Amino acid sequence: MQSQILNFVRISLFTLLQPALLNRMLLRKITHHSSKSVYSQYSTMPKKSKTSKSNPKPTLPETPSGPVTKSKDGGIAIAIHAKPGAKQNAITDVSDEAVGVAIAAPPTDGEANAELLRYLSKVLELKKSEISLDKGSKSREKIIKVTASVSQEDILEKLRREAAG
Structure with a gap:
């Protein structure tokens, strides 16, 4: 009977603590994977956009400023x-x-x-x-x-x- 009570307590504790344990395990996996992706994302320099100053658009001659x-x-x-x-x-x-x-x-x-x-x-x-x-x-x-x-x-x-x- 004592073993049945112990098993019952184990199962009860497991069912009560299971969501918390699962959440903790999931958080470890997420942070572990996200830290890798963050590191790999910034391990190289980001590329510049195509709208850089090296290729300016040709401008039309401005009209004379004034009144x-x-x-x-x-x-x-x-x-x-x-x-x-x-x-x-x-x-x-x-x-x-x-x-x-x-x-x-x-x-x-x-x-x-x-x-x-x-x-x-x-x-x-x-x-x-x-x-x-x-x-x-x-x-x-x-x-x-x-x-x-x-x-x-x-x-x-x-x-x-x-x-x-």
Whole structure:
């Protein structure tokens, strides 16, 4: 009877401890195998990707940076920093960011925008229908769109000439 009790205790302990023992054995196998794979994975240097600097893509010639740029629809965009309420119309400066334009009209009811378009059409020697306000109707930072067939360089040259006086 004593042997039966001992066998029962052994079997009971084995069934109770079996999941823990199995888990421990599995963990040993997993860590043993994973440590091998980690070691073998980094035993050599990783390969560089194909997008290295040794083979750069050819770049297109950049358009001249500055206030006059090509727009997506094929026209020309001019960045303007408007200064309404001046005594007379004038181009104050031509920087890399924008063309500073003093406008002799108050900034109410679109009067300054209309005067800006009239003045720029005169300076650029374009028809009023070939120039329009694209963005910034209520802001000092404006984008003027030119639809005439003129080059960026011509527009920039005329603006600089007017700024010089």
